Amino acid sequence: MGLGIEAAAGLAGCSFLPLRQERFDLVIRKEPFFLRQVQDLVGLMRDPAFQEMSASLAGYDTRECGRLVG
Numbered sequence: 001m002g003l004g005i006e007a008a009a010g011l012a013g014c015s016f017l018p019l020r021q022e023r024f025d026l027v028i029r030k031e032p033f034f035l036r037q038v039q040d041l042v043g044l045m046r047d048p049a050f051q052e053m054s055a056s057l058a059g060y061d062t063r064e065c066g067r068l069v070g
Contacts, residue, residue: 006059016059042066 009016032038044050045066054062 007057010058018059042068 003019004014004016006016006018028038043066045062051062051065054060054065
């Protein structure tokens with residue numbers, strides 16, 4: 001028994017008991033936000049294929065992924 005994430009537990013065939021939920025935000029300063037690499041990353045997070053793939057991983061909620069907050 002030990003701490004881990006639900007997706008890894010599912011892949012290993014282990015049971016999972018959630019202890020808490022955590023939210024993670026990606027914070028980018030205004031200047032580098034407009035770099036091509038950053039725009040590519042934001043575009044990937046909004047891509048329907050990425051959304052579908054990430055939705056298949058147990059324990060992750062990516063509905064807000066790629067949403068900009070000003």
